[in-house]
Amino acid sequence: MSQLLDFLLPAEDHDAHLVLVLPPEAAGERARSKARCPFDAKRRKSSKAAIQRRMALPANSTTLKTFSQKFRDWAARWTEGDAREYVVQCRDEAEVATYRQLLAFMHSMAKELPQDPMELLGLLVLAREHAVEAAVMGCVQRLQGQANGLPATACMGLWSALGTGVSGEAAIQAAADKLAEACFDRLCTLVQAEGALQDAVEQRALLQLLGPLQDMLNDERLRKLWRVLPLALLRDCVLEDGNVQADTEATVLAACLHWAEGREGMTTEQLSELLCRIRFPSIPAATLLTYHRTFKGLQLFDPDRELLLRAITAPELWAGLHAAMASDAQSAEAAALKAKCERWWQPREAPLAGQAAPAIFDFKCSKPERAERCVSDAYYWNGYHWSALVAKQGNDVGVFLVCSVGRKHTFQAWGCAPVTHPSAAGREALSWDAFWGDASPYCRDGAVRGRFALSVPKGS
Structure with a gap:
């Protein structure tokens, strides 16, 4: 590919250059290969100078x-006699x-166009x-033709x-x-295969794609991907x-219970493998209960x-339980406890x-x-999980902040009813029809939009 440009256009048609400015670690690779001797100061100096390399590609x-x-705007800034250069910052040799x-x-x-995905x-x-x-369209079309055979890393990157x-x-x-949907379907198929994503590069890509678990729980597609991950991948990679x-x-x-809830055939042993990764004593008591x-799943566990x-209720017992579980002569109770909460007492490094x-x-609530x-x-x-509820209250309207567990089970709500608006007589309640009128x-446009600010009260 590096020599391809010379064959595509006659040399006299190369009237400009795309100038790539490489960072030190990329530009210095070749320079370092020419300055191996630690006692040759002159060669080391030339190596540092070479780090500031600019690579000019004919265009x-x-x-x-x-x-x-973008290139048209660039060219419009050229003046007579200037070098015809498009200068860009380049991250590394691969981007070159x-x-x-x-x-x-x-x-x-x-x-x-290249063939490699x-x-x-x-x-x-x-x-x-x-x-x-x-070029965007060309890449998308070619990748669409390859979608059914893409590797997991390519699916995640795309x-x-x-x-x-x-x-x-x-x-x-x-x-x-359309390509994104195909990549998602392909990825969901790949991760469910036996021994999926065992390569370290693939696992890093998965962790990067999922991101923080609180963000995953707020993304519909990532939640779907999370649900199809095999237990071994969760246990040994994501939750390590x-x-x-x-x-x-x-x-x-x-996140663990979102994965486990409603899963057919889930055993106590499998739940233990998953939940032993959690430090239960660090979770507020009210939340746990x-x-x-x-x-x-928790009731089974x-x-x-x-x-x-x-x-x-008795976190001071953990030291004694830890000692009992570490003993060579474990009691049946200690052995059973260790199987279920192996890591509970071990603080995380972070x-x-x-x-x-x-x-x-x-x-947003639509009419x-x-x-x-x-x-x-x-x-x-x-x-x-928090959501807004707009409900008819008699002939009036109420707006509520609803708190749920697991996206389904509502257990608390706060709100205001009736909803009012300014009038000549002060504030008047809006009827249901007037609220949506x-x-x-x-x-x-047929929808009510708003914003809630959430925070934990001081002293909680």
Whole structure:
């Protein structure tokens, strides 16, 4: 590929250069190979100078301007006598190769594209950055043809890249959305296979894709991916102590139970493998008891609440329990306890917070067709899911903040009823019809939008 540009255009047609400025670690690789001797100061000095290397790739300005508004804007700033250069910061040597591919695509008039899916992913991202829409579309189309055979790493990289949008053109974005769906379906199939994602690179990509567990719980697609992950991958990768990404232990519990709830054939032993990763004594007592009342998985794991009660009411017993579990002559009780809560007493290297940081969530409630209530999408925060409820109260309207466990089980709500608005006589209650009507001060385009601020009261 490095020599391809010379064959695509006659040398005299190279009237400009794409200049890549490499960071020290990338530009210094070749320089370091020429300055191996630690006693040769002169060669070391030349090595440092070489670190400031600029790589100039020959280009045809007319061709580049044809493919991208960004290149047209760049060229418009040239003045007579200036060097015709497009200067960009380049991250590493791998990106140099991708810039060569981008130039090859444009100089070949959209005929030259790589075959490798990871190279196509890199080219797609770079083409989006430089607004080369034809290259974006070309990469998307080629990847769509490969979607059923893409490896897991490519699926994760593409899903992440495509999720932020790739084009302002409707046709290109629609094709990208279709590819994203195909990548998601392929990834969900791959992760369920026996021995899936055993490679360290694949596991790092999965952790990066999932992100913090509290964010995963607020993303519909990531929740779906989370649900299909096999137990071994959760236990040995995502929930391994050094890999856990979460704000609180309650979030780790919420994520685990989201995975376990409703799963056919779940055994106590499998639940123990999953839940032993959680530091139950670090979860607020009220949260633990609410979860136990709500989730069948926790009831199966600890039918009589014996373990949970020990965790929340007598934490001073943990030292004694730890010693009993470490003993060579374990009692039957200690052995059973160790199997269920192997790591509870071990502090994390990086302890999680006891309470979540304050958060703000925006909600939207659309006008119901026939029902007399509507609920917004739920937002996970601090162990619970929060949503807005707009409900008819007699002839008036009430707006409520609803707190649920596991997105389904409501156990508390706060709100105001009736909803009022200013009038000549002061404030008057709005009727249900007036609340949703065209003249409503709250409803726009058939929906009510608002915002709740969530925080833990001081001293809690």
